[in-house]
Structure formats: C-alpha cells, structure tokens
Amino acid sequence: MNNFKRRKLVNMLASGVALTCVVLAVVPLIYILIEVVRIGAPAIDWEFLTSRTKGTGEPGEGIGNAILGTLLLVGYASAIGLPIGIFTGIYVSEFGNNRFGETVRFFNDILANFPSIVIGLLAYALVVDYMDVGFSLIAGAFALAIIMIPIVANTTEEALRMVPNSLREGALALGVPRRRAVMRIMLVNAKAGVVTGSLLAVARIAGETAPLILTAFYSNYWSASPFEPIASLPQTIFRNYNSPSEVLLQQAWGAALVLITIVLAINISVRLLMRSRTKKSKAVKKTWLTRLSLRA
Amino acid sequence: MVAEASEHGRLDHAGTGMAKARKHSSPIGPLASTGDMLFKYAVMAVALFTLVLVWFLVLMMLFEAGDSIAEFGGGFLIGDVWDPNREVYGALPFVFGTLLTSAMAILIGVPLSVGVAIYLSELSPPWLREPLSFLVELLAAVPSVIYGLWAMYALRPVMVDTIEPFFKTVLGWTPFFEGEPIGLDKFTAGIILAIMIIPTVASVSKEAMMAVPLSQREAALSLGATRYETTRMAVLTYARSGIFGACILGLGRAIGETMAVTMTIGNANLISWSLLDPGQTMSSLIANNWGEADGLQLSALIEIGIVLFVIALVVNVFARLIVGRFMKAVPTTGGGL
Numbered sequence: 001m002n003n004f005k006r007r008k009l010v011n012m013l014a015s016g017v018a019l020t021c022v023v024l025a026v027v028p029l030i031y032i033l034i035e036v037v038r039i040g041a042p043a044i045d046w047e048f049l050t051s052r053t054k055g056t057g058e059p060g061e062g063i064g065n066a067i068l069g070t071l072l073l074v075g076y077a078s079a080i081g082l083p084i085g086i087f088t089g090i091y092v093s094e095f096g097n098n099r100f101g102e103t104v105r106f107f108n109d110i111l112a113n114f115p116s117i118v119i120g121l122l123a124y125a126l127v128v129d130y131m132d133v134g135f136s137l138i139a140g141a142f143a144l145a146i147i148m149i150p151i152v153a154n155t156t157e158e159a160l161r162m163v164p165n166s167l168r169e170g171a172l173a174l175g176v177p178r179r180r181a182v183m184r185i186m187l188v189n190a191k192a193g194v195v196t197g198s199l200l201a202v203a204r205i206a207g208e209t210a211p212l213i214l215t216a217f218y219s220n221y222w223s224a225s226p227f228e229p230i231a232s233l234p235q236t237i238f239r240n241y242n243s244p245s246e247v248l249l250q251q252a253w254g255a256a257l258v259l260i261t262i263v264l265a266i267n268i269s270v271r272l273l274m275r276s277r278t279k280k281s282k283a284v285k286k287t288w289l290t291r292l293s294l295r296a
Numbered sequence: 297m298v299a300e301a302s303e304h305g306r307l308d309h310a311g312t313g314m315a316k317a318r319k320h321s322s323p324i325g326p327l328a329s330t331g332d333m334l335f336k337y338a339v340m341a342v343a344l345f346t347l348v349l350v351w352f353l354v355l356m357m358l359f360e361a362g363d364s365i366a367e368f369g370g371g372f373l374i375g376d377v378w379d380p381n382r383e384v385y386g387a388l389p390f391v392f393g394t395l396l397t398s399a400m401a402i403l404i405g406v407p408l409s410v411g412v413a414i415y416l417s418e419l420s421p422p423w424l425r426e427p428l429s430f431l432v433e434l435l436a437a438v439p440s441v442i443y444g445l446w447a448m449y450a451l452r453p454v455m456v457d458t459i460e461p462f463f464k465t466v467l468g469w470t471p472f473f474e475g476e477p478i479g480l481d482k483f484t485a486g487i488i489l490a491i492m493i494i495p496t497v498a499s500v501s502k503e504a505m506m507a508v509p510l511s512q513r514e515a516a517l518s519l520g521a522t523r524y525e526t527t528r529m530a531v532l533t534y535a536r537s538g539i540f541g542a543c544i545l546g547l548g549r550a551i552g553e554t555m556a557v558t559m560t561i562g563n564a565n566l567i568s569w570s571l572l573d574p575g576q577t578m579s580s581l582i583a584n585n586w587g588e589a590d591g592l593q594l595s596a597l598i599e600i601g602i603v604l605f606v607i608a609l610v611v612n613v614f615a616r617l618i619v620g621r622f623m624k625a626v627p628t629t630g631g632g633l
Contacts (some may be wrong), residue, residue: 011522015419022428025498028491032446039449040378050470087342095336096343104343104618111350113545113612115552117579122353122602125360149346179335207439211555213583218491234441234555241559256442267437271430 031261040257043250049258053231057245065222069137069231070259072224073216074206076141079130081148082198088149088154089194094182096157105157107275112150119146120211128215138226140216144205151201155236159193160186196270203266207259209234233259300557312371326518361602364595371511372599378565378581380589385596387603389567393482393575394604397557398550400486400495400571405550406543408490413539416498417505418527429502436495444559446489452479452560455487460572474570482569488556491547500545500619503537505531548611552604554579578604 013048051062093104119179127133164187187194217229233255240252263288358365368375368385375386417428460477467473510532516526532539560572563584576584578600590596 007522007525011621013523014524014527018411018415018419021408022415022432023408024408025435025494026428026431026493028446029431029438029451032438032442035446035450036442050517059555084342084345087339088346091339091343093341099342104347107347107350109616110609110612111346113548113608113615115579115604116552116583117552117554118601118608121582121598125356125598126353129360130356146346153346160494177329178332182335199371203437207441209439211580213586220438234439237441237445238555238559239443241448252445256445259439260442263437263439264434267434268470268528276528290343 021222029055029266036253036256036260037252040253040255042249043254044257048251048254052222053236053251055239055248057108057243057247059130059247061235061247061251063236063251063258065219065235066233066255068222068224069204069216069235070233070262072137072230073140073144073232076137076207076226077144077148078198078202079144079177080141081201082152084145085149085152085198085201086156086194088153089160090176090187092153092181093157093160094186108153111146112154115210116147116208117210117214118141118213119143122146122213123211124214129229133227135215135217135229136225137230138268140212140230140232141214141226143211144208147205147208147211148201151204152197153201155197156190156194158188159197159214162193163189195273198268201223201265202269206266207234209238213238314367327371328498339596357598359481361599363592364599365591368596372596373603376567378584380593383592385593385599387578387600389565390576390581391603391607392598393499394560394577394579394607395550395563395573396575397482397486397489397577398547398570400482401489402543402547403486403490403552405493405546406497407492409494409542409546409630410501410539412494412499413505414527414531416608418523418531421443427498429453432495432498435491440492441443442551443488443492443556447484447556447560451488452484454477455484462587464572467500471569472571475572477572478562478574480574481572482561482575485557485561485575485577488560489550489553492553492556496549497542497546501535501539503534504542508534509551541615544546544611544615544618548608550616551611552579552608554583558583574583 018094047060048062048068050064050066051060053063054061081116083193088108092101092108096104097100120143123139125138127142128135133139167185167189168181172178176185200244211233216232216235218235219229219231223230236255237252237259240248240255243249245251336341364372364385364458372385373387373391375384376388377384377386379385384396411609413431416425416432420428456477456479460473460483464473464477464482478605512530512534513526519530556579557564557577561576561580563576565573565576565581566573568575580599582597585593
C-alpha cells in the first residue's frame with residue numbers, strides 16, 4: 001500500500017498548501033489594521049479632528065476639513081447616485097425581462113468593474129471642463145455617483161428578486177396598480193437589501209481616491225461650496241504619504257485611521273445586520289446572503 | 297459550461313429555483329393603466345440615463361483628447377517618449393508598465409486565490425467558512441490609498457531587505473532582476489496588486505466551485521479518491537471556466553488599479569524588463585501628472601485614459617461573457633482605484 005500512503009501524503013500536503021494560502025491572504029489585512037492603528041492612533045485627538053489641514057507641517061494641523069469634505073462628497077454623490085441606482089434596479093427586476101433590460105444589466109456589470117480613474121476622467125471631461133465648473137465638490141460627487149450607480153442597481157435588483165412572488169401576485173390580484181405594487185409592496189419588502197447595497201456603495205466611494213484627484217482636487221480651507229475644490233480623507237493621505245515632514249506624515253496615518261474606521265464599520269455592521277436577519281429565513285440565507293458574501 | 301454549472305448550483309440551494317423561475321415567466325400581465333405605463337417609462341428613462349450618459353461622456357473624452365490624437369495619430373500607441381519639454385508624448389512605456397505589473401499580479405495572485413477558494417469551498421470546517429470568507433472580503437473593502445500607505449512603510453522595507461535580494465541572488469542572471477533593490481519598483485507594485493486582486497479572484501472562484509454539483513464530488517469519493525484528488529478531478533475540472541473568468545476579472549482590477557500602484561512603482565517613464573527598476577502604469581501616470589498638466593500634455597493624458605478605457609472594456613466584457621451571471625461584481629469591492 002505504498003501508493004496509498006503516497007496519495008494520503010499528497011492529500012495532506014495539498015490541504016496544508018490551501019490553508020497556507022488563506023493565511024497568506026489574511027495576513028496583509030491584519031497587518032494593515034495593526035499598522036494603521038499603531039501609527040495613526042497617537043495622532044488622534046480633538047484638535048486633530050477639528051482643525052483644518054494647512055499643508056505646512058507646523059504643529060496644530062488637523063484633518064477636520066478633510067472629514068467634512070468626505071462627508072459632503074459622499075452625501076452629494078448619494079443624493080445623485082442612490083435614486084438613479086435604485087430605479088435602475090427596479091427597472092431591471094420588474095420590467096427588464098427583455099433585450100433592453102439585459103443590455104442595462106450587462107452594462108451595469110461592466111461599469112461596476114470599471115477602473116475608477118477612467119470614471120474620474122469622464123467626470124472631468126463633462127463637469128470640470130465642458131460645463132466649466134472647474135475642480136469642485138460637485139464634479140467629485142458626480143464621479144462618485146457614477147461609481148455608485150451599478151452597485152446600488154445590482155443589489156436592488158437582487159433584493160427585489162428575493163421578495164416572494166406571492167406578495168406581488170396578491171397585491172395585483174387585489175387590484176393594486178402595478179406602480180403601487182412595486183413602490184409600496186415590493187420595495188418595502190426588499191428594504192433590507194436595498195439599504196445594504198446602498199451602505200456598501202457608500203463605504204466603497206468613501207475610500208475612492210483616483211477620481212477625486214481628477215475632479216475635486218484639494219483645498220486646505222474649510223469649504224462647503226459645491227463649486228469649490230474640496231479636501232477629502234483619501235486625498236489627505238495621498239498628498240502626505242511621502243512627505244518629509246513628520247507632522248504631515250502623521251496626518252496621513254491619522255486620516256487613514258479615520259477612513260478605515262468608517263469603511264470597516266459600515267462593512268461589518270452591514271454584515272451583522274444581514275446575519276441577524278437571515279437567521280429568520282433559511283431561504284434568504286442560502287441565496288442572497290451567500291451570493292453577496294461571495295462576490296467581491 | 298458555466299451556465300450549466302451555475303444552474304446546477306442554483307438548484308442545489310433551496311429557494312433559488314423560485315427566483316430563477318420568476319425571471320423567465322413574467323409574473324405580471326400587460327400593464328393596466330396609463331399611470332402604470334407612465335411609471336414604467338419613467339423607470340426605464342432612469343435606467344437608460346446611465347447608459348446614455350456614460351457613452352456621451354466617452355465621446356466627450358474623445359473630444360478632449362482631440363489635440364493629442366491629431367498631433368500623434370496612431371504613433372501615440374507605439375511612441376516610447378513622454379517629454380513635456382519637447383511636447384512629445386507616447387503611450388508605450390505605460391502600456392508596458394500596466395501589462396507587466398498586471399501579469400505579475402496574476403502570476404502571484406491567482407494561485408493564492410485559487411488556494412483560498414479551495415480551502416473555503418472544499419476543506420474548511422463549516423463554522424470557520426463564514427468568518428474566513430468575511431475576512432477575505434474585508435480585504436476588498438480597504439481603500440486602495442491605504443494599501444499604498446501600508447506598502448510604502450511596511451511592505452517596502454521587507455522587499456528591500458529580504459525578498460528582492462533573495463530573488464536577485466537566485467534569479468539575478470535573468471533580465472528580470474537586474475539592478476539594485478530599492479523597494480519602489482515594479483516588483484513591489486506587482487506584489488501589492490496581487491494582494492489586492494485576491495478577494496475578487498478568490499470569491500468568484502469559490503462561487504464557481506460551490507456551484508459544482510455534490511454528485512460530482514460523491515462520484516469521485518466513492519471511487520476511492522482522496523479529498524485532494526476529488527478537488528482536482530471533480531471540482532476544478534468542472535469549475536475551470538468559472539475560475540478562468542475570475543482570473544480575467546482579477547486582471548481587469550489589476551489593470552485599472554491606481555493609487556496603490558502610484559505610491560509604490562517609483563514613477564519613472566522608462567521601459568525596462570527588470571522588476572527592480574521603477575516604472576509607470578497608465579493609471580499612475582494620470583494620477584501623478586494631473587495637477588500640473590495642461591494643453592497638449594493634458595490632452596495626451598486623456599488619450600492615455602482612453603487607451604486604458606478600451607483595454608479595461610475589452611477585459612471586462614470578456615470576463616463578463618465567461619463568468620455569465622455567476623457573479624455580479626458587487627459589494628465590498630474597493631474596486632481598485
């Protein structure tokens with residue numbers, strides 16, 4: 001049975017290799033978290049969170065304007081992107097069993113995987129240059145909204161598909177107009193999925209950097225005007241990561257800590273939310289949750 | 297093959313059959329009222345909006361790149377000089393840089409990802425599967441710029457002190473490892489890209505593997521195959537087109553990734569096969585030069601963007617055709633960029 005022993009050995013080796021792969025894949029994540037907390041945490045205090053960046057490297061600098069900028073960018077982008085994304089999802093799920101629906105779906109999937117720097121260029125061409133707004137909050141939000149749309153549309157579609165058909169049929173059988181069946185029955189029942197998708201889209205755009213370099217640019221001042229350049233957390237990191245000044249470098253790590261906290265908090269809470277919901281329904285657990293969790 | 301696999305997989309899951317059936321039978325008959333028609337067209341208009349908008353924006357980009365296209369024509373693609381002083385621009389070094397770093401990412405990242413997928417789908421104890429999948433997903437949630445920051449201060453010293461000297465000693469005779477280890481080079485950029493594509497490739501591969509019918513595994517096991525042999529013969533063979541599609545999606549991500557590469561590749565506009573030399577990719581060139589570029593240089597940068605657009609489009613459409621409805625690139629993704 002020498003052959004048998006050899007096969008068992010190969011089997012064990014292969015299992016070991018697969019486990020090693022998992023460890024190797026997870027190590028960077030943990031390493032990143034440790035480093036960001038270790039170096040970033042000492043920078044964080046009230047003054048740091050509420051003062052503006054100055055870019056000079058003198059003590060007393062903060063990232064307050066960058067936090068505000070990121071919130072504004074995400075807010076404006078959501079205001080543009082969420083309705084469009086949700087309605088696109090409704091169209092594809094409720095009226096999309098045709099060629100055009102397939103086209104929209106295909107296109108959204110392509111767009112979801114598209115390099116965000118190219119989307120930044122698109123936004124630059126239209127808002128910054130053609131509409132002559134210049135580098136501005138609104139141009140950045142426009143780029144982020146385009147990134148958001150396919151994510152929201154895809155998750156909305158999935159969520160609507162998970163609503164039991166009997167609900168829709170029941171509503172229609174009672175003579176409810178279709179538009180109301182969609183908006184009042186379907187959408188309400190798909191709420192959790194839509195909220196999940198929207199939150200994940202927000203987490204995703206909060207960390208986007210490349211499109212902002214091309215559109216929102218940067219400002220060291222407090223600004224909330226849609227037509228002025230604006231600071232943001234990812235941009236603060238990028239501008240300072242290579243700085244010879246200790247203060248500015250520290251600023252980058254502090255900004256990284258705040259940013260990663262926001263992004264991971266959204267991701268983890270969405271996950272926990274879905275987990276507690278899915279305990280109620282086995283069917284949903286098998287489909288919606290697992291499918292979502294498998295996609296990156 | 298993939299469609300077949302996913303179909304089997306879906307039938308395996310309770311509840312999905314229904315969702316699928318609905319897709320084919322339109323559950324709702326003809327629209328009753330004018331209000332419903334209006335609603336339908338309003339929703340359709342929104343869906344159409346993005347589609348039209350993006351193609352319109354592509355036209356705008358072509359318009360913006362007009363100066364550069366008129367000046368350099370087809371020679372832009374093969375021009376190997378990027379000199380703002382002489383106003384001569386060519387895309388070749390950056391196309392080269394993008395392809396080389398992406399190839400590295402695939403070479404390093406894909407075996408790791410497939411290993412992760414095999415562990416999660418075939419070997420992992422059930423209680424560990426979900427937390428581990430979640431950790432791998434979180435890897436995709438970390439913003440690209442933070443990867444760059446981390447690579448600069450944590451990965452770079454390791455590269456300079458250990459990994460690069462090691463490869464130089466072993467493979468120093470090849471053209472790929474000439475020069476001094478400096479840490480800010482195509483090697484580091486390739487490694488960071490490999491880390492960043494793992495979540496994408498691993499999750500899609502895992503989904504492809506989970507879609508393999510249990511009967512395939514049972515058949516192999518009942519013939520006396522070990523776990524490893526079952527995975528190799530039944531699972532990997534069955535899921536190979538899904539895994540291939542996952543790799544292409546990973547490639548798409550690597551090609552478009554901007555920030556982490558910009559921060560690690562060293563930013564030198566030269567064509568060199570040595571991984572220990574700094575380089576530049578299409579996206580890092582745009583990110584680096586955007587602030588100060590104007591006139592013809594700006595136009596040339598946008599033309600670079602168009603080249604990137606076309607490459608990304610081809611790769612993504614190709615991946616999408618292979619992967620089918622297997623995965624719809626959604627959530628947590630840091631998307632790269």
